[in-house]
Amino acid sequence: MQQQTDDMEVPLLNDSNSNRQKSLAQERDGFSHQQKDSEGSMESPNLEFEYGDTDNFTAELSELYSYTEEPEFSLNRDYFEEDFKNHVKGRRWMELSTEEQRAYVMRLLDALEVTDRDKRLKVARAILYLAQGVFDECDTETDVLYWSRHNVFLLYDMGIFTALLELLSMEIDNNQACSSAVRKPAISLADSTELRVLLSIMYLMVETIRVEMEGDSPERKAAREAFKTELGSPLYNGEPFALLLFTMVTKFCSMNAPHFPMKKVLLLLWKTILFTLGGFEELQEMKVRMRDQLNLPPLPEDSIKVVRNMRAASPPASAMELIEQQQQQKRGRRSRRPLVKQDSLDTYNERDPFKNDDARDEEDDPEDVDSGIEGEVDPLDRDVIIQPPPPPPPLRPPTERLSFPKGLPWAPKVREKDIEHFLETSRNKFIGFTLGNDIDTLVGLPRPIHESVKTLKQHKYVSIAEVQIKKEEELQQCPMTMGEEEVEETPAEILYLGMLPSLSQYVIALLKLLLAAAPTSKAKTDSINILADVLPEEMPITVLQSMKLGIDVNRHKEIIVKAISALLLLLLKHFKLNHIYQFEYVAQHLVFANCIPLILKFFNQNIMSYISAKNSICALDFPHCVVHEMPELTAESLEAGDSNQFCWRNLFSCINLLRILNKITKWKHSRTMMLVVFKSAPILKRALKVKQAMMQLYVLKLLKIQTKYLGRQWRKSNMKTMSAIYQKVRHRLNDDWAYGNDIDARPWDFQAEECALRECIEKFNTRRYDKNQNGDFTPVDNCLQSVLGQRVDLPEDFHYSYEMWLEREVFSQPIQWEGLLQAQ
Numbered sequence: 129m130q131q132q133t134d135d136m137e138v139p140l141l142n143d144s145n146s147n148r149q150k151s152l153a154q155e156r157d158g159f160s161h162q163q164k165d166s167e168g169s170m171e172s173p174n175l176e177f178e179y180g181d182t183d184n185f186t187a188e189l190s191e192l193y194s195y196t197e198e199p200e201f202s203l204n205r206d207y208f209e210e211d212f213k214n215h216v217k218g219r220r221w222m223e224l225s226t227e228e229q230r231a232y233v234m235r236l237l238d239a240l241e242v243t244d245r246d247k248r249l250k251v252a253r254a255i256l257y258l259a260q261g262v263f264d265e266c267d268t269e270t271d272v273l274y275w276s277r278h279n280v281f282l283l284y285d286m287g288i289f290t291a292l293l294e295l296l297s298m299e300i301d302n303n304q305a306c307s308s309a310v311r312k313p314a315i316s317l318a319d320s321t322e323l324r325v326l327l328s329i330m331y332l333m334v335e336t337i338r339v340e341m342e343g344d345s346p347e348r349k350a351a352r353e354a355f356k357t358e359l360g361s362p363l364y365n366g367e368p369f370a371l372l373l374f375t376m377v378t379k380f381c382s383m384n385a386p387h388f389p390m391k392k393v394l395l396l397l398w399k400t401i402l403f404t405l406g407g408f409e410e411l412q413e414m415k416v417r418m419r420d421q422l423n424l425p426p427l428p429e430d431s432i433k434v435v436r437n438m439r440a441a442s443p444p445a446s447a448m449e450l451i452e453q454q455q456q457q458k459r460g461r462r463s464r465r466p467l468v469k470q471d472s473l474d475t476y477n478e479r480d481p482f483k484n485d486d487a488r489d490e491e492d493d494p495e496d497v498d499s500g501i502e503g504e505v506d507p508l509d510r511d512v513i514i515q516p517p518p519p520p521p522p523l524r525p526p527t528e529r530l531s532f533p534k535g536l537p538w539a540p541k542v543r544e545k546d547i548e549h550f551l552e553t554s555r556n557k558f559i560g561f562t563l564g565n566d567i568d569t570l571v572g573l574p575r576p577i578h579e580s581v582k583t584l585k586q587h588k589y590v591s592i593a594e595v596q597i598k599k600e601e602e603l604q605q606c607p608m609t610m611g612e613e614e615v616e617e618t619p620a621e622i623l624y625l626g627m628l629p630s631l632s633q634y635v636i637a638l639l640k641l642l643l644a645a646a647p648t649s650k651a652k653t654d655s656i657n658i659l660a661d662v663l664p665e666e667m668p669i670t671v672l673q674s675m676k677l678g679i680d681v682n683r684h685k686e687i688i689v690k691a692i693s694a695l696l697l698l699l700l701k702h703f704k705l706n707h708i709y710q711f712e713y714v715a716q717h718l719v720f721a722n723c724i725p726l727i728l729k730f731f732n733q734n735i736m737s738y739i740s741a742k743n744s745i746c747a748l749d750f751p752h753c754v755v756h757e758m759p760e761l762t763a764e765s766l767e768a769g770d771s772n773q774f775c776w777r778n779l780f781s782c783i784n785l786l787r788i789l790n791k792i793t794k795w796k797h798s799r800t801m802m803l804v805v806f807k808s809a810p811i812l813k814r815a816l817k818v819k820q821a822m823m824q825l826y827v828l829k830l831l832k833i834q835t836k837y838l839g840r841q842w843r844k845s846n847m848k849t850m851s852a853i854y855q856k857v858r859h860r861l862n863d864d865w866a867y868g869n870d871i872d873a874r875p876w877d878f879q880a881e882e883c884a885l886r887e888c889i890e891k892f893n894t895r896r897y898d899k900n901q902n903g904d905f906t907p908v909d910n911c912l913q914s915v916l917g918q919r920v921d922l923p924e925d926f927h928y929s930y931e932m933w934l935e936r937e938v939f940s941q942p943i944q945w946e947g948l949l950q951a952q
Contacts, residue, residue, distance in 0.1 A: 174440045175739075175774050175820045179783060181407035182399075182694075183776050185339055186273070190749040191687050191777070192331055192395060194662045195680040196317060197324070201754050204257040205264050207250045211236075221262045222275070226282075233258075233286045240291050245322075248295070252325045259283060259332040263754040272751040280336040281348055284355060289333055293364060293372075296326050300376060300385075309387035315660040319387040324661060327392040334359070334396060338403040360404035360619035362626065368619075370404070371626045373397040374634045381637035381656060389661030390641060391684055394691040401695060404619045405702045408432060415592070415705060422595050428539035438537060438821035441852050538858035541589040546862040550584065584861060593708035600709065600892055607895075615896065620706040628897060635717040638692050639726060645688040646730045647738060658688060675766045682743040689730075690777040693784035700791045709892040712885060715792040719882070723792065724802050727785050732811050739779050739818055746770050779820060786815075786826035793833065798878040803830065804837045813849065821856075828853045832865050 182188050212221065216232065224232070239251040261276030283289070299305070299322055309319050317324075337355050344352075359369050373393055380388040406414065412432055419426065544567065551570075552562045559572045567585075570578050603610050615621060627634060643649055644656045662684045668674045696718070704711035745766065746752065747759050759765075793799040803809075808830070815827045832853045835843060843850055843866065850866060909915055926933075 175779065175818070177774065177776065177779050177820050177822075178436070179780070179822050181402060181409075183780070185335075186269070186749075186751070187776065188335060189332070189751070191683075191690075192328060192392065193750050194317075194391070194684060195676060195745060195748045196662055196664045198748055198753060201260070201263070201750075204253045204260065208254040208257040208262075209264075211250070211254050220265050221258075222265050229282060230286060233282060233288070237286060237288060237291055240295065249322055249325065252292075252295070252322070252329070255283065255288060256325055256329050256332075259329050259336075260754070261751065263751060266755060269751045269755055272755060276332065277336050277341070280333050281351060283329075284333055284337060284351060289330065289355075292326055292330055293369070296323075296330070297365075297372070299323050299326065300372070300379070305387065306385045309385065310383070314663075315387050315657065316663050316665045317661060318665050320389045320661050323387075324389045324392060327389060327396055331392060331396045331399065334399050334403055338399060356403055359400055360622060362622060367626045368404070368623055370397060370400050370623060373400065374627065374630075377641070378630065378633045378637045381640050383656075386657060387660055390658050391661055391688055391691070394641070394688060394695070398691045398695040398698075401623075401698050405623070405698060407698075408701075411701055411705065418592055418705065422592065424590055424592070424595070428541075428589070434537050435822050435825060438825060438856065440819040440821040440824055441816075441856070442819075536859065537856065540587045540859040540861050542584045542587045542861050544588060544590065544594070546860070547581065547584050547588065550862055551581065587861060592705065593711075596708045600888075600895075603895060604891055613896065618706060620702045620710075624703060624706065624710050625897065628893065631714065632717050632721075635714065636721050638696060639718070639721050639723055641688060642692045642730075643726055645685040645692075646726075647682075647685065648729055648733050659684065672761065672763055672766070675763055676745070676761065679743050679745060679766060682741070686741070686743060686775070686777055686781070690781045690784075693781045693788065697784045697788055697791075700788065704791075707892075709889050711791075713889045713893070716882065716886060716889065718788075718792055719799060719802075724789065724799065725806050727789050728803075728806050728808050728811055730785060731782070731815055735782065735815050736817055739774050739782065741775050741778060742770055742772075743775070744770055779818070779823065782815070782818070783820075783823050783826065786823065786830065790826055790829050793830070796881070798881040800833050801837065802878070803834050809834065809838055809842065813846070816849070816852075824852070825856055828857050832857050835865055836867060 183191075212232070215235065216224065216228070221229070236251055236255055240248060240255075242248055242251075258279040259276060261272035261274070261279065263272045266272045266275060305319075309315055312319070334355075337352050340349075340352065362368055364372060373396060376385070376388055376393050377390070377397070379385045380390055380393075409432065412430065416427065547567045548565055551567055554573055554577050555562050558574065558577070563569055567581075570581060603613060640656055641658060644658045649655070659681060662680055664677075668677050699714060700711055703714055745761070747756075747761065793803060812827050812830055816824055818824070828849070831849060835850065835853070853865075
């Protein structure tokens with residue numbers, strides 16, 4: 129498992145884009161100034177980022193197209209207008225009635241059946257132009273989006289999606305195109321033209337119908353539900369549509385089809401899973417419903433709302449900032465101690481906020497005072513290093529004290545096994561024996577233990593996973609008594625059943641693509657070429673063209689990372705809710721495929737630079753580029769990029785990867801030790817520089833589970849990080865995460881833990897999905913007549929070769945009658 133490959137070696141910084149290199153220097157200079165400015169003002173410098181299932185609708189549409197595909201917009205329009213004018217003379221698409229539009233779409237649908245490949249491609253381009261919103265007849269971007277939505281529902285109603293699916297299956301099985309692509313030394317956009325057109329139409333249909341608008345008619349809502357059911361059901365060759373796309377991914381990664389446009393495939397796969405299974409808010413609603421069905425107490429809080437209301441903490445100071453701070457302090461204030469603690473990452477400032485101010489000023493050295501909450505800065509902290517001691521500050525108004533949080537954001541939780549462990553320890557100490565899993569009997573225990581158990585039971589939390597594991601154990605132990613389990617045919621269940629035979633291949637393929645798209649990956653000759661659908665046929669010859677292509681390539685990689693991270697997170701969350709062992713199966717394949725070091729490698733870069741990267745050209749984004757006149761692009765305008773504070777997709781990807789890492793390491797001692805072995809603490813700590821509350825929360829969660837193994841010196845040097853963990857991460861009342869007790873720092877056996885888990889998973893898969901599982905319990909028919917009278921299904925061509933079979937297998941084989949008699 130722990131292969132030491134070159135791929136897993138983590139370089140400190142490896143940014144391929146030249147303008148990103150320049151931004152690093154600006155980042156180093158600007159970040160400290162930004163931090164000081166924020167400390168001196170009452171405004172919060174948080175990144176105004178709202179996490180959700182996807183970015184805004186326009187951004188999601190624009191990311192479908194590479195900038196090198198821009199000339200194809202006019203090509204689509206020309207093919208549509210050429211065909212449209214031949215059949216509807218002197219009128220525009222918008223002027224037709226709905227019935228006339230339907231009749232024209234039906235004519236296009238018939239034209240898709242032709243055998244001529246070029247004619248079929250022209251018709252597909254005309255359909256794509258309709259799905260893109262007949263932009264040549266529109267004046268604004270809003271008009272384009274309106275007509276795109278109108279046309280997409282029309283296309284779905286006329287059965288275009290099913291026809292496109294058949295064409296897509298033909299293109300996937302086109303061995304001639306695959307073999308010619310394999311032989312080519314360099315693959316470009318031209319090799320995937322048909323696939324890109326088909327996938328673009330399908331993506332526009334899935335994404336447009338998926339997004340529900342306020343003004344949608346009942347017909348559109350019904351069409352949306354029908355399309356959702358259709359995509360999630362095994363209607364396409366007996367399997368869901370997502371499995372066809374997974375097959376494309378594995379075929380591409382096995383180098384059998386290097387011309388497949390992977391970005392479009394991954395985006396369509398992600399949106400299909402998101403549409404059929406549901407997003408994060410739907411997941412929360414499903415979780416609430418399932419807990420109600422299992423008669424479990426309601427959730428203590430809505431995690432989505434809690435995270436949205438969180439505020440980011442100040443990032444920890446870097447080593448260079450600390451050294452500069454020390455040197456300035458020595459020059460400016462000789463009387464003070466030279467050592468300066470790490471900058472604040474906590475809200476409570478490690479002091480009692482309700483002490484009177486005079487006592488605090490006498491007791492607290494100004495070095496120990498942190499920057500606190502953004503906008504709640506102690507006057508002593510402002511420029512204290514380079515100025516002489518200020519006069520005593522006036523008493524703070526009482527309203528400032530009220531701005532401190534009244535409590536922690538999360539309700540504490542306790543598992544039943546934690547209560548059992550606590551009682552077992554207490555009984556051993558006070559009585560000398562234990563009572564197994566009994567958490568009710570408190571005879572012989574002192575009064576304080578009674579109170580402790582009462583408090584623990586008040587915060588006891590039973591998860592859906594615990595109920596599922598317990599039920600699975602009962603089904604395994606008593607298969608005859610419990611009877612057949614009734615499995616609800618949910619979209620997640622149907623998808624898991626389809627993915628089960630080749631799940632390991634799907635996981636490995638996705639991680640290969642993630643590795644190839646990571647900004648820290650080195651270009652290697654044997655790595656996967658993920659740029660097949662972005663590189664033009666003719667390589668750039670001017671500096672401006674090279675810069676544009678460089679931005680396009682970096683943007684292309686970022687979109688791939690975004691799609692894979694969101695896809696993996698959705699699969700993990702939905703499978704965990706559907707059944708815990710489905711989740712564990714996917715998570716274990718991720719661990720075995722080196723997902724943990726891969727994600728750590730991704731974060732071992734200048735994460736601030738990655739999140740603030742400007743790899744986009746607004747003038748070339750769809751639908752802006754098809755409505756407005758193209759401005760003259762210059763090297764300066766390309767290098768300046770947009771005016772956004774951060775890149776939404778990159779921050780979204782980082783949070784998703786952190787959530788995946790949390791999912792696969794939570795409650796797994798051996799995987800937590802992997803985080804320690806791979807030295808993840810300094811990498812994760814650098815990620816805290818991003819002032820976004822949700823990202824900081826998941827970084828702190830990952831640091832919390834490994835603090836007890838990092839040693840006392842690490843905890844002593846990172847008290848502000850420890851304080852932030854206490855403030856932001858949920859508490860487990862029995863969890864002594866902040867102290868390295870000998871019991872918990874036990875030696876770890878990765879293989880034993882994973883093998884035990886794997887055994888449980890295989891038993892679950894065998895019991896639920898193996899059709900021949902109950903062979904030992906099937907009654908045996910001992911009647912010769914009924915056995916010979918059973919109908920046996922033979923292949924259709926059997927009667928053609930029946931006589932040959934008789935001759936070969938019966939007549940030509942000598943029968944040793946004596947041997948048979950002796951054997952009896």
